[in-house]
Amino acid sequence: MVLAKNSPSTPTFSKNYKITGRILLPYAEINEPFTAYYDENANKSRIDYYGDLQLTVQRADLKQFYKIAYMVRTNEQTDRVCFNMAASPISPVTVQSVLPDLSDFQFKQRGICKTLVKTLPTLTAEYCEEWEYRVQLGKKDNKYVFILKRDDNGDAIPIFYLMMGYDSLLGSHYDKYEVFYESYSTDKIDPKIFDIYQKYECRGFPGPGKQAVALMNPMREFILNDYRHVDEHFREFIEKHGKNYTNKYNEVNFRHFIFLQNYRFIMAHNRKNLHYQLAVNHLADRTDDEMSRIRGKIQVMNEDKGGIPFDKSKYDISKIPEQWDWRLLGAVTPVKDQAICGSCWSFGATGTIEGQYFVKTGRLLKLSQQQLVDCSWSEDNNGCDGGEDFRTYNYIMKAGGISTEEDYGHYLGVDGKCHDNAVKKSVQIKGFYNVTIGDAEAMKTALYYHGPVSIAVDASPKTFSFYSHGIYYDPNCSSKNLDHQVLAVGFGKLNDEKYWLVKNSWSTYWGNDGYILISQKNNDCGVLTDATFPLIA
Structure with missing residues (x-):
């Protein structure tokens, strides 16, 4: 100097x-x-x-x-x-x-x-x-x-x-x-x-x-x-x-x-x-650490879950349209806010069960996320500290079904006291399917023929936190390190770019009224990595 x-x-x-x-x-x-x-x-x-x-x-x-x-x-x-x-x-x-x-x-x-x-x-x-x-x-x-x-x-x-x-x-x-x-x-x-x-x-x-x-x-x-x-x-x-x-x-x-x-x-x-825009939403005053707490998925690969492999060859793929949206047919319940609770897995699980039940019966029920948060600890879910959809399916099968929100009680955003023995079980399941990893055609087949599918994504990029509208594609969004459970409800094409239509549980203040379009390119965010749906009894 x-x-x-x-x-x-x-x-x-x-x-x-x-x-x-x-x-x-x-x-x-x-x-x-x-x-x-x-x-x-x-x-x-x-x-x-x-x-x-x-x-x-x-x-x-x-x-x-x-x-x-x-x-x-x-x-x-x-x-x-x-x-x-x-x-x-x-x-x-x-x-x-x-x-x-x-x-x-x-x-x-x-x-x-x-x-x-x-x-x-x-x-x-x-x-x-x-x-x-x-x-x-x-x-x-x-x-x-x-x-x-x-x-x-x-x-x-x-x-x-x-x-x-x-x-x-x-x-x-x-x-x-x-x-x-x-x-x-x-x-x-x-x-x-x-x-x-x-x-x-x-x-x-x-x-x-x-x-x-x-x-x-x-x-x-x-x-x-x-x-x-x-x-x-x-x-x-x-x-x-x-x-x-x-x-x-x-x-x-x-x-x-x-x-x-x-x-x-x-x-x-x-x-x-870019082809998508961000906006200030209700999460704009939260730190990265606070955001990580509401991404509550515990990652386990499909081969370790014990589900049924989904065989797309049994379906007529030629009938699958270019655009599909289960919301328009009444198979999707309104968007909720999981609040400061890492319970995203319960929303992914209830969402796919609600949709599959609708496809089978024509009735749309609002199922209880709170029951899953309170009662599925025996399957190694951790309430507001994280969980997995397949563990949830195992709990529901052992518990004799899942209750409606009306019967069990509204979502609280905190770990509550389990009382599933005292309420009616409205929907039963007898197994679940694992959609083939990385297979977009299999995902479309499952969505079109069976209903909304529970998926896991990497929601850690800031771009995901503040997504507003457009087709989301971020090269930094991992297809392997998945930390958030959401619900795929459709697919489509906009401006020559194919997308997945995904429902989140961060309220309607987030995204496009609670939804996001995720690009199908390069399995962005891991949409095709960890997809499951239940078999309704």
């Missing part, structure tokens, strides 16, 4: 530049590339995210935001569309820099660049400067660090920007983000860069104004530390979902921190313009 004898002049940056870089939000699992064009004198800026997937233009001279993204139209063609929105008090249109104002920063030290920024090993042995700004807001200590180098004329070249927030009362970091600047040019920018929206017929932005900062100009949050839109969303979130935090500072601020990171993850994902 080499310290400067005299502090260098406070850095300023050109009023005209093009920058490429990346935003890293480690708490939100985001690594988002961007390209920025900035012309302060013309009151124009543009920032592109994920290459050309989403373009945002801030025309302060016109007091207009523009956003250009890909959308699937009604004719199933994917085209670019343009949205525009005028300035408002909560969403002012200002020219947006991706570089902070360093006038309040203090010079800290000069040293070897790759020593100051260890996460950028490609930096050479050049010397860089470290500048720092700290501000205390109550118990929150915000630290901002900027690393730069100088060219031959002494002008600043940006390298790295770090924000670290520490809460002394919580005793933890409540925020962190990093911006890596990969290239920087002050060559004059072609004015046409800022007119790209003119190639399209722009229309009004389809959403409330408070979303503008996150969707039209997300960089504002990181460079200008403008969190007003997040604070407003958090207040609405609390009201909508009836959140009752303790009045203690710790609880409210901790939940706000979790919400902020999940909100950022959702917005960054949606800027990728």
